[in-house]
Amino acid sequence: MLAIPPLAALAVLLTSVRGLNNGVGRLPAMGYDTFNAFACNYNATSVLAQAEAMQRHGLIEAGYKTLILDDCYALRTRNASGYMVADPSKWPHGLPAFSKQVNKLGIKLAAYGDNGYETCAGYPGSYGRELQDLETWHSWGMSYLKYDNCYIPADNVTEENMFGRYQRMSNAIAEFAAKRGQDPFLFSLCEWGWEQPWIWGKQISQAWRIDGDIKPYWSAIAAIIDQVSFQYWSSDFYGHNDMDILEVGNTGQGSPPGNLTYEETKSHFTAWALMKSPLIIGTDLTNATNQTFEILGNKDLITINQDPNVGHSISPFRWGINPDFVSNSTHPAEYWSGNSSYGVVFMILNSQDTDATMFFNLTESWAIRAGRQYSVYDMWQHKTTGMAVRNLTFSLPAHGVAALLLKDAGPEPEYLDGSCGFYYQCSWPNGTYISN
Numbered sequence: 001m002l003a004i005p006p007l008a009a010l011a012v013l014l015t016s017v018r019g020l021n022n023g024v025g026r027l028p029a030m031g032y033d034t035f036n037a038f039a040c041n042y043n044a045t046s047v048l049a050q051a052e053a054m055q056r057h058g059l060i061e062a063g064y065k066t067l068i069l070d071d072c073y074a075l076r077t078r079n080a081s082g083y084m085v086a087d088p089s090k091w092p093h094g095l096p097a098f099s100k101q102v103n104k105l106g107i108k109l110a111a112y113g114d115n116g117y118e119t120c121a122g123y124p125g126s127y128g129r130e131l132q133d134l135e136t137w138h139s140w141g142m143s144y145l146k147y148d149n150c151y152i153p154a155d156n157v158t159e160e161n162m163f164g165r166y167q168r169m170s171n172a173i174a175e176f177a178a179k180r181g182q183d184p185f186l187f188s189l190c191e192w193g194w195e196q197p198w199i200w201g202k203q204i205s206q207a208w209r210i211d212g213d214i215k216p217y218w219s220a221i222a223a224i225i226d227q228v229s230f231q232y233w234s235s236d237f238y239g240h241n242d243m244d245i246l247e248v249g250n251t252g253q254g255s256p257p258g259n260l261t262y263e264e265t266k267s268h269f270t271a272w273a274l275m276k277s278p279l280i281i282g283t284d285l286t287n288a289t290n291q292t293f294e295i296l297g298n299k300d301l302i303t304i305n306q307d308p309n310v311g312h313s314i315s316p317f318r319w320g321i322n323p324d325f326v327s328n329s330t331h332p333a334e335y336w337s338g339n340s341s342y343g344v345v346f347m348i349l350n351s352q353d354t355d356a357t358m359f360f361n362l363t364e365s366w367a368i369r370a371g372r373q374y375s376v377y378d379m380w381q382h383k384t385t386g387m388a389v390r391n392l393t394f395s396l397p398a399h400g401v402a403a404l405l406l407k408d409a410g411p412e413p414e415y416l417d418g419s420c421g422f423y424y425q426c427s428w429p430n431g432t433y434i435s436n
C-alpha cells in the first residue's frame with residue numbers, strides 16, 4: 001500500500017487552503033445514494049439489500065459509510081403538527097428502526113431535502129421548516145443532508161438569490177448543532193451548478209453539485225470532466241465539487257440504462273476520485289459484477305481521494321486534443337496531475353474514440369521536480385511498472401485512462417547533461433543556450 005513521507009505531508013498540510021471548517025466534511029464523502037439506480041422505487045428491503053451488499057463486498061470497510069435516502073422516502077403531506085412522515089409502505093417499522101439496522105453494518109443514513117415548497121418529485125420541501133425538518137432527520141439517525149432546488153419561492157418572497165436561500169438551511173444547521181451540542185449536519189448543496197456554487201459553496205456547505213443530473217453515457221461523463229477542468233481549484237479540505245452520484249455498475253441497468261464500457265467506467269471513477277469529488281455509489285449492488293466491485297473498491301484511488309494531508313484536486317497541465325483552456329465537452333483535458341501524500345498523481349485520459357498514443361514530459365506538471373527520476377506506480381494494476389526519466393509514452397484504448405503515482409527515485413541518470421526537459425531558455429552559466 002501507499003506510505004506517507006512525514007515531512008512532505010507536513011509541508012502540504014501547512015500550505016492548504018480550507019473552506020467552511022465547522023468540524024465536518026473535511027474529506028470527500030463516501031457512500032451510497034438511491035437515486036441513480038432506483039429513482040423513487042425503493043423501500044426498506046431493497047435499501048437494506050444494498051447495505052448488506054456493501055458490507056459483503058468490503059465497500060463499507062473501503063470507506064463507503066453514508067447511505068443517502070434520496071427523493072421519495074416520505075409521505076406527500078406533513079402531519080397535523082407539520083412534521084414530515086416516513087412513508088409506512090416503504091418503512092413498515094419506521095425510519096428510526098431502519099436506521100439502527102444499517103448502523104449495525106457500519107453505515108449511517110443520510111437525508112435528502114429541498115430548498116423550496118416541494119422536492120423535485122413532489123414530496124415536502126423544507127422552506128420555512130428548516131429547524132423542524134432537521135429535528136426529524138436527526139430523530140431518524142441522520143447527520144448528512146443533500147439539499148435540492150426544486151419548487152423554490154418566488155423572488156419577492158425571500159428577496160434572496162441562490163446563496164441566501166441556501167444560507168437559510170446552513171444557518172439552521174449551525175443553530176441546531178449549537179442547541180444540541182453536537183456536530184453539525186454535513187451540508188451538500190444540489191443546485192446543479194446554476195449559480196457558480198464552486199465560488200461561494202464553501203462558505204456555507206461542504207459540497208456542491210456542479211452540474212445537472214449525471215447520465216450513464218460517456219458523453220455525460222466527459223462533459224463533467226470538462227467542467228472540472230475549469231473548477232478544480234475550488235475543491236480542498238471542507239469543501240468539494242460534487243460531480244454527482246457515480247454511474248459505475250449501471251451498464252445495461254439503472255434508469256435510464258447505461259452503456260459505459262469497462263474502460264469508460266474506469267475513467268469515470270478515476271476522475272471522480274482524483275478530482276476529490278464525493279464518491280457516492282449509484283447502482284443496484286445486489287446484481288453488480290465483479291468488475292463493478294473492483295472499480296468501486298479501488299483502494300489506491302480511494303486512498304488519494306481520502307488523502308488526510310493534501311486536499312486539492314488534480315488539475316490539467318495540457319488539454320491534449322483540444323486547445324488549452326478551451327471548453328470541449330467531447331474532448332475534455334487529457335493530461336492532469338497533482339500532489340498527494342504518496343507521490344505525484346497523474347491522470348491521463350484518451351478522449352478519442354480510438355486507441356491513442358499519449359505522451360508527456362514529466363516537468364509539464366507543476367508537482368514534479370526537474371532533474372529527478374520517478375518510479376511509476378499504476379493505480380489500476382496496483383503495482384510499480386517501471387521508471388520514468390524526463391517523459392512517459394504509452395498507448396490507451398478509446399476513452400481509457402492511466403492513473404499513475406510517480407514517486408521520487410533520486411537524481412536522474414548522469415548521461416543526461418544540463419539540458420531542460422521541457423522548457424527552452426535552458427542555459428549554461430556563461431549565458432549560452434543549451435537547448436534552443
Ligand code: GAL
Pocket residue numbers: 035070071112119120121148149190192212213
Ligand atoms: C434532482 C437531483 C438528483 C436527485 C433528484 C431527486 O434535482 O439532481 O440528484 O436528487 O433531484 O428527485
